[in-house]
Amino acid sequence: MNKILARVLFYIGISLYAALLVLPLLTMLSVSFRSDGDVYNPSFFPPNPTLEPYQIALEKFPVLRFLGNSFLVSSLVTLGVMLISSCTGYALARINSPVSNFIFALVIGLLLVPGEVTFLPLYIMINRLGWIDSYLALTLPFIASPIGIFLMRQFFKSLPQELFDAARMDGAGHLRMLWHIAMPLATPALGALAALTFLGTWNMYLYPLVVTNSEELRTAQIALRFISSDEAVRYNIVAAAAVIILLPTLVAFLFAQRAFVRGIAMGSLKG
Amino acid sequence: MKKRFLALGLAVLSAAALSLAQGGRTTVTFWYALGGSIGEQIELLVKNYNSSQDKVTIKAEFSGNYDDTLNKMRAALQAGKGYPNVVQVYDIGTRFMVDSGAVVALEDMAKKENFDISKLVSQPRNYYTVDGKMYSLPFNSSNPLLYFNANALNSSKVEQRPFYNLAQLEDTIKRLTVKDASGKTTRYGITFHADSWFIEQFGYNSGQAYCNNENGRKARATETTFNNPASVAFLEMMARLTAGGFAAPVGRDGTASLNTFVNGQAAIYVSSTANLFGATRAVGGKFPIRTSFYPFLKERNGVAIGGASLWMLKGFTETEQDGAFSFIKWMLDPATQGRWHLNTGYFPVIQGVTKTPLVQSGHSKNQNFITAIRQLETSKVNTVSAGCLMGQFTEIRTYVVSAWEEVLKGKPAKQALDEAKVKSDAALQRYNATVAR
Numbered sequence: 001m002n003k004i005l006a007r008v009l010f011y012i013g014i015s016l017y018a019a020l021l022v023l024p025l026l027t028m029l030s031v032s033f034r035s036d037g038d039v040y041n042p043s044f045f046p047p048n049p050t051l052e053p054y055q056i057a058l059e060k061f062p063v064l065r066f067l068g069n070s071f072l073v074s075s076l077v078t079l080g081v082m083l084i085s086s087c088t089g090y091a092l093a094r095i096n097s098p099v100s101n102f103i104f105a106l107v108i109g110l111l112l113v114p115g116e117v118t119f120l121p122l123y124i125m126i127n128r129l130g131w132i133d134s135y136l137a138l139t140l141p142f143i144a145s146p147i148g149i150f151l152m153r154q155f156f157k158s159l160p161q162e163l164f165d166a167a168r169m170d171g172a173g174h175l176r177m178l179w180h181i182a183m184p185l186a187t188p189a190l191g192a193l194a195a196l197t198f199l200g201t202w203n204m205y206l207y208p209l210v211v212t213n214s215e216e217l218r219t220a221q222i223a224l225r226f227i228s229s230d231e232a233v234r235y236n237i238v239a240a241a242a243v244i245i246l247l248p249t250l251v252a253f254l255f256a257q258r259a260f261v262r263g264i265a266m267g268s269l270k271g
Numbered sequence: 272m273k274k275r276f277l278a279l280g281l282a283v284l285s286a287a288a289l290s291l292a293q294g295g296r297t298t299v300t301f302w303y304a305l306g307g308s309i310g311e312q313i314e315l316l317v318k319n320y321n322s323s324q325d326k327v328t329i330k331a332e333f334s335g336n337y338d339d340t341l342n343k344m345r346a347a348l349q350a351g352k353g354y355p356n357v358v359q360v361y362d363i364g365t366r367f368m369v370d371s372g373a374v375v376a377l378e379d380m381a382k383k384e385n386f387d388i389s390k391l392v393s394q395p396r397n398y399y400t401v402d403g404k405m406y407s408l409p410f411n412s413s414n415p416l417l418y419f420n421a422n423a424l425n426s427s428k429v430e431q432r433p434f435y436n437l438a439q440l441e442d443t444i445k446r447l448t449v450k451d452a453s454g455k456t457t458r459y460g461i462t463f464h465a466d467s468w469f470i471e472q473f474g475y476n477s478g479q480a481y482c483n484n485e486n487g488r489k490a491r492a493t494e495t496t497f498n499n500p501a502s503v504a505f506l507e508m509m510a511r512l513t514a515g516g517f518a519a520p521v522g523r524d525g526t527a528s529l530n531t532f533v534n535g536q537a538a539i540y541v542s543s544t545a546n547l548f549g550a551t552r553a554v555g556g557k558f559p560i561r562t563s564f565y566p567f568l569k570e571r572n573g574v575a576i577g578g579a580s581l582w583m584l585k586g587f588t589e590t591e592q593d594g595a596f597s598f599i600k601w602m603l604d605p606a607t608q609g610r611w612h613l614n615t616g617y618f619p620v621i622q623g624v625t626k627t628p629l630v631q632s633g634h635s636k637n638q639n640f641i642t643a644i645r646q647l648e649t650s651k652v653n654t655v656s657a658g659c660l661m662g663q664f665t666e667i668r669t670y671v672v673s674a675w676e677e678v679l680k681g682k683p684a685k686q687a688l689d690e691a692k693v694k695s696d697a698a699l700q701r702y703n704a705t706v707a708r
Contacts, residue, residue, distance in 0.1 A: 037555025040533040127350035210343045213332045226333050229307030
């Protein structure tokens with residue numbers, strides 16, 4: 001009996017907590033369906049639901065273009081990270097030499113450097129290369145990810161040596177072993193890495209803002225700032241744009257939920 | 272084969288013609304920091320300017336909010352290229368911009384182009400004058416106002432004054448407060464969110480400087496002076512009103528404050544003129560809005576301006592600089608200023624705009640527009656109402672807001688402000704030490 005009671009209380013507790021977390025999102029959803037005069041109406045549901053804010057958000061601001069940019073940039077970075085991380089991770093895990101140990105130490109070292117430290121040097125480098133205001137600036141600096149390399153190296157290291165010995169006896173070289181043996185086994189790790197990278201890139205704000213100038217290259221997060229304002233904000237339109245921008249990630253999360261959770265668990269190994 | 276050559280030749284020719292045509296126009300980049308409905312108005316301004324002449328093309332680019340814009344510009348300055356010709360920077364970034372050494376003083380450009388800057392309204396001109404020189408163009412300038420719910424005034428039979436000293440304001444707030452039989456407040460007299468800008472303005476309006484060396488206008492400010500009698504009296508009143516259930520407990524949340532006002536839960540709301548449009552839109556037809564001047568302690572001095580200004584950066588060809596300045600000159604045209612004023616709520620910064628037919632008819636439709644302009648016109652012009660000029664203002668504001676909140680929780684106002692002053696002075700001295708002179 002006590003056990004059941006504890007369980008019920010537990011569920012009530014976490015439901016309350018979940019409601020707290022979801023409340024701001026629901027408020028945003030509710031505000032996004034209100035006209036200007038109803039934004040500050042205290043009711044939870046929109047008193048006179050209207051699609052007007054969505055219409056304004058889509059008409060006045062190129063929200064879809066911003067979304068498209070976010071998709072393109074996030075996808076390119078994710079593909080790049082998967083490629084570089086698996087190749088480098090494989091090399092560091094399966095080729096034993098002082099050089100690979102040294103490189104691995106470098107990767108670990110990079111893990112300890114916070115992004116804020118490299119922000120300005122990275123910007124200056126991109127600026128000198130003349131890449132400001134291009135997709136190159138938005139993608140290339142992020143495709144070599146120390147966390148990705150570390151994750152893949154740890155994963156490849158955990159695969160039994162016998163597999164690779166057998167492949168070698170069949171005459172396979174490193175590329176073949178990577179492609180036919182290691183990669184198929186690494187799908188869960190790769191999936192987790194992809195999910196985390198995609199979300200991380202999607203959420204970037206300051207860097208994309210600083211390296212782009214023209215509206216055509218701006219990503220979704222910047223769009224939100226653009227629709228909002230330091231002075232005089234129309235919250236219904238900001239909310240509508242936020243919902244439009246949130247939807248794709250929300251759907252992606254529902255589909256890839258397991259990959260996300262696994263990714264976070266793997267990331268925790270880093271300590 | 273021949274045809275193909277011909278086509279190629281034509282293509283080359285037309286390309287050359289195109290580049291020639293473009294070569295006639297100088298491109299000037301302009302970073303702006305306000306999105307949303309004001310951003311739309313900025314884009315519209317630029318579009319109108321570009322089609323009004325055939326020499327200069329302004330390329331307007333949104334650069335994030337005020338803080339982002341400053342950061343983006345600093346990074347580009349550090350890299351030595353990629354910064355814009357013209358950039359919008361908020362009021363409190365003025366000292367930093369001058370210290371950066373990266374800007375062209377507007378007054379120098381004006382002299383060169385024979386543009387008479389004495390046509391500018393003296394208050395905003397005063398604010399952006401540093402070391403005796405006007406540096407930037409007051410672009411979106413605002414000042415704080417008291418917003419009244421007219422229905423609340425009527426139902427409580429309270430007469431609205433054009434301006435209030437602190438004692439009168441406190442009395443009015445108490446009379447506008449409605450409490451039920453159990454003593455619970457059903458309508459607050461005022462909703463006044465904690466924002467450092469309001470303390471700054473209250474001090475200026477009471478004749479008190481915010482930092483030493485006459486608000487940093489006579490010489491570089493080395494100390495803050497916001498722990499003055501005006502700020503103390505103001506915060507003490509806020510503490511009394513909040514504890515007594517006369518002022519809405521909205522903390523530092525400006526949105527919550529507007530929310531309280533719009534829903535009729537508070538009779539007075541305090542905000543910048545820049546919010547006139549937003550507040551009117553949010554209230555809809557629920558009640559008429561009336562506006563009064565910002566309060567003061569005993570004797571009215573005048574408020575300083577807030578908002579942002581446009582800066583011209585160094586390091587461009589003369590043609591580009593001239594192009595940038597012609598844009599600025601165009602913005603100061605009374606017709607441009609009139610439209611900008613009516614579409615945003617910011618006040619015109621050049622004299623004579625209020626006399627134009629467009630603005631007069633706009634004002635007759637919405638009397639509240641006049642309040643801000645009248646408040647500006649009737650302000651005394653001195654170093655106090657010029658506003659404090661110092662570095663590290665953004666950080667210092669956070670200390671002042673914290674002090675405000677501590678006072679509401681029960682700390683004596685003088686003590687809280689003194690403590691904030693110690694932190695602020697340290698920040699200011701740190702900033703001053705980094706500025707090589």
